[in-house]
Amino acid sequence: MEHITKRFGSVVANNDINFELHKGEILSLLGENGSGKTTLMNMLSGIYFPDEGQIYVNDQPVTIASPKDAFDCGIGMIHQHFKLVDVFTAAENIILGLEDEGGRMDVKKAGQKIREICGKYGFDIDPDQKIYDMSVSQKQTVEIVKVLYRGAEILILDEPTAVLTPQETDKLFAVMRNMKADGKSLIIITHKLHEVLDVSDRVAVLRKGEYIGDVKTSDADQQSLTDMMVGRSVSLNIDRPRCETITPRLEVKGLTVYDELGVKRLDDVTFTANGGEILGIAGVAGSGQRELLEAISGLYPIREGSVLFHDPDGAADKELVGMDPMNIRKCGISMAFVPEDRLGMGLVGSMGMTGNMMLRSWRKGKGAFVNRKDPEALANRIWQELEVVTPSTAFPVRRMSGGNVQKVLVGREIAQNPAVLMTAYAVRGLDINTSYTIYNLLTEEKMKGVAVIYVGEDLDVLLELCDRILVLCGGQVSGIVDGRTTDKREVGTLMTRVGGGSAE
Numbered sequence: 001m002e003h004i005t006k007r008f009g010s011v012v013a014n015n016d017i018n019f020e021l022h023k024g025e026i027l028s029l030l031g032e033n034g035s036g037k038t039t040l041m042n043m044l045s046g047i048y049f050p051d052e053g054q055i056y057v058n059d060q061p062v063t064i065a066s067p068k069d070a071f072d073c074g075i076g077m078i079h080q081h082f083k084l085v086d087v088f089t090a091a092e093n094i095i096l097g098l099e100d101e102g103g104r105m106d107v108k109k110a111g112q113k114i115r116e117i118c119g120k121y122g123f124d125i126d127p128d129q130k131i132y133d134m135s136v137s138q139k140q141t142v143e144i145v146k147v148l149y150r151g152a153e154i155l156i157l158d159e160p161t162a163v164l165t166p167q168e169t170d171k172l173f174a175v176m177r178n179m180k181a182d183g184k185s186l187i188i189i190t191h192k193l194h195e196v197l198d199v200s201d202r203v204a205v206l207r208k209g210e211y212i213g214d215v216k217t218s219d220a221d222q223q224s225l226t227d228m229m230v231g232r233s234v235s236l237n238i239d240r241p242r243c244e245t246i247t248p249r250l251e252v253k254g255l256t257v258y259d260e261l262g263v264k265r266l267d268d269v270t271f272t273a274n275g276g277e278i279l280g281i282a283g284v285a286g287s288g289q290r291e292l293l294e295a296i297s298g299l300y301p302i303r304e305g306s307v308l309f310h311d312p313d314g315a316a317d318k319e320l321v322g323m324d325p326m327n328i329r330k331c332g333i334s335m336a337f338v339p340e341d342r343l344g345m346g347l348v349g350s351m352g353m354t355g356n357m358m359l360r361s362w363r364k365g366k367g368a369f370v371n372r373k374d375p376e377a378l379a380n381r382i383w384q385e386l387e388v389v390t391p392s393t394a395f396p397v398r399r400m401s402g403g404n405v406q407k408v409l410v411g412r413e414i415a416q417n418p419a420v421l422m423t424a425y426a427v428r429g430l431d432i433n434t435s436y437t438i439y440n441l442l443t444e445e446k447m448k449g450v451a452v453i454y455v456g457e458d459l460d461v462l463l464e465l466c467d468r469i470l471v472l473c474g475g476q477v478s479g480i481v482d483g484r485t486t487d488k489r490e491v492g493t494l495m496t497r498v499g500g501g502s503a504e
Contacts, residue, residue: 139149
C-alpha cells in the first residue's frame with residue numbers, strides 16, 4: 001500500500017501511509033484506538049475505498065472497490081464479530097454466495113474440499129454441524145476456512161483471540177503457523193502484546209492515522225511496543241492493593257435462569273461480591289456471564305435463587321429478585337452496569353456524548369425540562385480524561401471507533417459512584433494505554449469500598465487485577481480461586497470443566 005489516505009469529512013483516518021506485507025509472514029498491526037488500523041484493513045479488504053494512494057498485490061497495481069474485488073486478489077478478512085447464519089451448517093455458510101458452473105451450490109462436494117482444508121492446516125470442524133451448536137472457537141474456524149475456501153493468500157484477522165481460552169488461542173496460533181509455512185501471509189490486529197510477541201514475525205505501528213514504522217518481533221518487547229504506539233514511556237504495571245475493610249455487598253445464592261426458549265443459562269450459581277475487592281468472572285464466551293450480570297441488574301428473569309444486597313449505609317438488606325431495574329434504582333441501590341453490547345444496550349448511537357450522559361440523569365430535571373449542565377460537564381471530563389477521539393461531545397457515538405465508544409460507556413458508569421460496579425468486557429477493543437487507565441479506575445473504586453464485578457476475556461489481566469476469580473462453564477460455577485495465587489492454566493482448565501462446584 002503506497003501513500004494511502006482516507007478521510008471522513010474533516011477527520012483524516014489514514015494519512016499518507018506506506019505499508020507492506022511479505023509472502024509467508026505473520027504481521028501484527030498495532031496502534032491506539034482511533035489510530036486507523038481497522039480503516040486501513042477495511043481498504044485492503046474492500047469495505048472502504050482510499051481517497052488517495054495505490055494498492056499493489058504481487059507488485060501489480062489493483063483496484064479494490066468491494067469485498068469481491070479483495071477475494072479476486074486473494075485477500076480475505078476475518079472480522080471480530082462473526083458474519084454467519086446460525087441455522088445453516090458450516091459448509092452452507094462457507095459456500096454461501098458461491099455457485100458452480102451450473103448455477104447451483106453442491107454442499108456435498110464443498111464438504112469434501114472443506115475437510116481437505118481442515119486436514120492441511122489443522123482445523124477441527126464438522127462441515128455438517130449447525131452454527132448454533134458450535135463454540136466460539138469453532139465459529140471462528142468456520143470464518144477462517146470460508147476465506148481459505150475462496151482462495152485467499154492474504155488473511156486479515158481482527159482481534160482473533162478476544163473470546164478464546166488460552167488453550168484455544170494456542171491451537172489458533174498453531175494453525176496460523178501452519179498457514180504461514182504454506183506460504184500464506186497473515187495480518188493480525190490485536191491489543192494483546194504478549195500474543196504479538198508470541199506469534200508474529202514483524203510488527204507495524206500506527207499512531208493517530210500515520211505510519212510510525214515497523215520492527216522485527218525478535219527485537220521488541222511489550223514496553224518498547226507500547227512506547228512506540230503511544231509516543232512516550234508508559235507504565236505497564238497493574239496495581240493491586242489490598243483494601244483494609246472487606247464487607248459483603250452482594251450475596252447470590254442458587255441463581256438459576258432460563259432464556260426465552262426454555263434453555264437453562266445459569267444453574268445454581270452461588271457467590272459473594274465484597275465491597276473493597278474486584279471479583280473477576282472468567283469463562284468461555286456464552287458460559288452465562290452476560291445472563292449473570294443482567295439477572296442481578298433486573299434485566300433477565302430469574303427462575304430460582306436469591307440476590308441479596310447489603311446497603312453500605314447500614315439500611316436493611318434488600319432482596320433484588322422480583323424487582324425491575326427502575327425499582328432497584330428507586331430503592332437507593334446504585335449499581336452501574338457496563339454491558340457486553342455497548343451500542344445495543346449501553347448507549348444510543350445517534351446521540352452524542354452529552355445525550356448519552358443524560359440517559360443517567362434526565363429524571364433530575366424539573367417538569368418538562370432536563371438538566372443539560374451536569375451531563376455536559378461530565379461528557380467534557382470523560383472526553384479529556386480518557387482522551388476520547390471525537391470532534392465534539394455532540395458527535396454521534398455510532399460514528400466513533402469501537403474503542404472510543406467503550407471509553408464513553410465505561411467513563412459514564414464509573415462516574416455514577418455506585419455501591420456495586422458490574423462491568424462486562426470493559427476494555428474490549430481498547431488500546432493498552434487506555435486499558436491500564438480503566439484498570440486503575442476500577443482499582444480506585446475498589447479502594448473506596450465499591451464491590452467491583454469484572455467480566456474479562458484476558459486471563460493475564462484477570463490474574464493481575466482481581467482479588468478473586470469466579471469461573472463459569474456451561475452456566476455453572478466450576479470454581480472460585482484466589483487471584484493472587486492461581487495461574488492461567490488452572491483458570492483455563494476450569495473454564496472447560498462443568499460442575500466443579502460453587503463453594504469457595
